[in-house]
Amino acid sequence: MKMQIYLLLFVACLTGISNATVLVHYNFDDISGTTVTDTASGLYDATLGSYSQTGQTGSYTTVGAGKYDDGIGFYSSNGSGSGGWALADTAPVLGRSFTFSFWINTDRWTNSAWATYAVAASGAKMVIYSNTDAGVGTGLTARLYDYSATDAIPCVTSKLATMGVNAESNVWHHVAAVVTDLADITLYVDGVQYLSGSSTSGYGAGTANMDGLKLGGRFGANGSNNKYVSGSMDDFAIFDTALNAEQIADIYESSMPIPEPATMCLLACGLAMVSSRKNGKK
Incomplete structure (x- = not known):
């Protein structure tokens, strides 16, 4: 009751x-073999993979403590050429406004991409990553930019969501990146807003001409500079609209995942x- x-x-x-329509949803409770089921539409199932270079280790875990029930775990010993990932070779064509929402738990805040989206038909690329900004701190940020080289979509980077590496590690954080009219990107971490900045610094999506959605790193051939994460993820969703601060807070403060x-x-x-x-x- x-x-x-x-x-x-x-x-x-x-x-x-x-x-708002949930276009993609991975609750990570319905993993079969290496297939992560898209419980929103069933159109964008992801495939788990990993790669280890000589002397380095990359892996994933499919059963473990998530924010809600099971989550997905990624491990990279070097954060670059070895790691684990979940990759959907096709992803929805997003409109001019949309929202990414997910939970992460990590103790590594630098040089790693949690979610990478690149679809030529949408004209946009986006990456949400851990980063260090000299003089500002270490934390999370999000970047939106043009899929092609025409710069039809201005590159915008959210201001750094500064995380206290010691105090804020090994706990679950809610992350939401809200894109409005392909011109503004606002990052929310645990309900706190970090507005768009003018900086164009930050990691790109990786190798050109690769479409899809990748969790745990950015695009690239095995052994290349993929910026793999080490940590856990749960309840990943893409909405087809720009959620507002109150709606993001509802998700963050909820005691259950997105149904x-x-x-x-x-x-x-x-x-x-x-x-x-x-x-x-x-």
Whole structure:
């Protein structure tokens, strides 16, 4: 009964997101072999992979403690040419506004890409990565830029979300990157906003002419400079709209993951029935 109440409350919190479609969702609870199921549409399943150079180790783990139930774990001994990843060879063509949302847990905040998106048909590339900014600190940032060399989409980089490496390591952090009209990118870490900056510094998506969605690193051939992460990820989702601060806070403060579309529909119906019964008793 308590879980049902939590579910209904979560749906109530997300009523402001009712006009947003979840285009991709990996809860990492439905991994079969090396396939990570896309529970949103089923169109963008990802494949797990890893590569280890001589003397270096790269790997992934599929069963372990996530933020909610199981998560996915990535390990890279050097953060560059050896690592583990989840790769969807095709990804949705995003519009001019969209949102990436996921949870991470790590003790390595430098030189690694958590999520990389590049689709020629959308005209955009985006990477969310750990980074060190001299004189500012170490933490997370996000970068949006043009897929081609025409610079039709101005390169924008969010201001660095400074993380206290010692105090903030080995705990779960919610990360959301919100793109508005392909001109502005706002990064949220644990509900705190970091607005777009004018800097064009930061890691690119890697090798050119590679389309898709990659978690755990950026694009590139095995053994190249892929900026692999070490840490865990859970509840990854892409929304087809720019969520606002209140909606991001609803996800961050929730005690449960983003429901699958079918579950959301059933819960919404249940919420409507509960509301109807309450109104009938008045």
